Amino acid sequence: MRRALDRGLILAGGICAALAAGVLATILGAITWRGASAISWPFLTEQIQRAGASGGVLFNISGTLILLGAALLVSLPVASALALLHSVYLRSERARQRLWMLLAVWSGVPSIVFGLFGLMLFVKTFGWGKSWLSGGVLLGMMMLPTVSVALIERIHSLPRKYGEAAAALGLSQSQVIWSVILPQCANGLVTGLLLGLARAAGETAPIMFTATIFSGAALPHGIQDSPVLTLPYHIFVLSQDSLDPAAGARVWGAALVLLGLVMALSLVALPARLRIHEEALRG
Amino acid sequence: MEPVTDAGRSKSRAAAARWSGTRVMTFAFSALALAFFAAMVLMLIGQSVPVWRHEGFGYLTGTQWFFQHHEFGARAMIYGTVVVSTVALALAAPIGWGAALFTSEVLPGRWRLPVKASIELLAGIPSVIYGLLGILLLRERVYDALQPFEPVSGDTLLTAGILLAVMVLPTVMTLCDDALRGVPAAQRLAARGLGLTRAEAVLTVVLPQAWRGMVAALLLATGRALGEGIAVFMVVGRQDNQWPENLFSLRPLMEAGQTLNSKLVGSETNIAYGDPLHWAAMGGLGLILLVMTLGITWAGARMIRPKEVHAPRA
Numbered sequence: 280m281r282r283a284l285d286r287g288l289i290l291a292g293g294i295c296a297a298l299a300a301g302v303l304a305t306i307l308g309a310i311t312w313r314g315a316s317a318i319s320w321p322f323l324t325e326q327i328q329r330a331g332a333s334g335g336v337l338f339n340i341s342g343t344l345i346l347l348g349a350a351l352l353v354s355l356p357v358a359s360a361l362a363l364l365h366s367v368y369l370r371s372e373r374a375r376q377r378l379w380m381l382l383a384v385w386s387g388v389p390s391i392v393f394g395l396f397g398l399m400l401f402v403k404t405f406g407w408g409k410s411w412l413s414g415g416v417l418l419g420m421m422m423l424p425t426v427s428v429a430l431i432e433r434i435h436s437l438p439r440k441y442g443e444a445a446a447a448l449g450l451s452q453s454q455v456i457w458s459v460i461l462p463q464c465a466n467g468l469v470t471g472l473l474l475g476l477a478r479a480a481g482e483t484a485p486i487m488f489t490a491t492i493f494s495g496a497a498l499p500h501g502i503q504d505s506p507v508l509t510l511p512y513h514i515f516v517l518s519q520d521s522l523d524p525a526a527g528a529r530v531w532g533a534a535l536v537l538l539g540l541v542m543a544l545s546l547v548a549l550p551a552r553l554r555i556h557e558e559a560l561r562g
Numbered sequence: 563m564e565p566v567t568d569a570g571r572s573k574s575r576a577a578a579a580r581w582s583g584t585r586v587m588t589f590a591f592s593a594l595a596l597a598f599f600a601a602m603v604l605m606l607i608g609q610s611v612p613v614w615r616h617e618g619f620g621y622l623t624g625t626q627w628f629f630q631h632h633e634f635g636a637r638a639m640i641y642g643t644v645v646v647s648t649v650a651l652a653l654a655a656p657i658g659w660g661a662a663l664f665t666s667e668v669l670p671g672r673w674r675l676p677v678k679a680s681i682e683l684l685a686g687i688p689s690v691i692y693g694l695l696g697i698l699l700l701r702e703r704v705y706d707a708l709q710p711f712e713p714v715s716g717d718t719l720l721t722a723g724i725l726l727a728v729m730v731l732p733t734v735m736t737l738c739d740d741a742l743r744g745v746p747a748a749q750r751l752a753a754r755g756l757g758l759t760r761a762e763a764v765l766t767v768v769l770p771q772a773w774r775g776m777v778a779a780l781l782l783a784t785g786r787a788l789g790e791g792i793a794v795f796m797v798v799g800r801q802d803n804q805w806p807e808n809l810f811s812l813r814p815l816m817e818a819g820q821t822l823n824s825k826l827v828g829s830e831t832n833i834a835y836g837d838p839l840h841w842a843a844m845g846g847l848g849l850i851l852l853v854m855t856l857g858i859t860w861a862g863a864r865m866i867r868p869k870e871v872h873a874p875r876a
Contacts, residue, residue, distance in 0.1 A: 298661070388789065
């Protein structure tokens, strides 16, 4: 009886794990299988034609990268500031807990709510219009908690003696930040940024009202009212509106390109992230 | 958890409190972030005021949404959101818990990192790709499976729920795995030393201690499910005003529906901007969604020790 329970529990857990692994394999397999046949050199280097039925996704890739670049520039200083505020400047444990809680709920905010807010604030109130600027700033603010939390976890795994040695040398608080904390924790920041970007790259809801259109844009000419094409929105529109089978086949190619971009970003971040996380869990 | 520079402060409190450039920048950028968040909440509240004036409490309880007639009732969409999330959780919870139990208690140590890595990758797949898979693969399967009940199409609340279950599965797994591994290994060893089998050790020693974390994992996953828009939009059918006649029948699951998210992602948001009342109604949907999600995420984050709370979507 006892052994049966033991076996049963392990078996049940194993089945669940196998199911989850199977789902992952199916998803990756389906996209790779169908996407690989749609990808060719012209597909990557030409612009969209005939509503996605021919041509390629060059400007969708460039648009996505432009948005990510803007998001990176926005979230780097703001997320670092929040992390430093949490780990260095805030003195009361309560205030730190509150900030941590804010970051937790921030990362839970539905992406469409960000989209609505971006439409209200950036596009209409600020008058930036549908533009890579609106979308980039919005994505930067969305990835804020991911970046901050990664940096905070890294700062907390920093040995205390570093801070003590710096203090013994008479370094001021700012000097400690610039010459001890930030250099030592740079990998945490980079990891967080990569992960945040990986997530931002696939977001559709926040940028559809603020930054992206389906066709008719190339490289942006200005800052305001310069929408870009993006991969997620391309997939979004093609997968539901297109009746043309040629476009239907190509949507898998776009999906594979997007997946490749996202996976590349998360794969680079993965080893460092797992190590930091394991340390944080043990500590 | 103490700040790294505590010792530095003892040098001279006055010197440490001086406003250096770094300090000013940190506070300025932090203030910017806080202002952004506050502005988001306040703006959604502010912009939705007209619809609360127009509909009153009926905005939440009304079942009819006809924007051409300025009739706005969000009940059917709230219902859709709840049903879809419930289906997702009912499917993802047992599988996620079971898989986490397997990875943390059974799998040998050297397998841990690859498995954890795969879960993280699964969590990173963009929702629009899930939506695409839903449209092209899942929808037909669901349609075929529901054949005896004569569904109109494969776009149903059930399809959206299944798709969401797959999407939140990594969140459940990874947070549960963390919670289980938070229980010290020494306790398992002690339990085994007393002659308990592995299953008994897990059930009597590990699970009770990890329980909070495992429930928190579900709450955070629910938060994610509530916030997911694109994939749901693509397979939910987007039929307005689907308030079921009988709340306890399974029939609504096999029909098209609308969730708060799918409504907001749709083209109606663009149309609404010209009409203040219509726009307020859309903003109000965003506010309801935000309040639901924030509440659930907050509850989930509170249940875990702060150290273990990481970005729930990771």
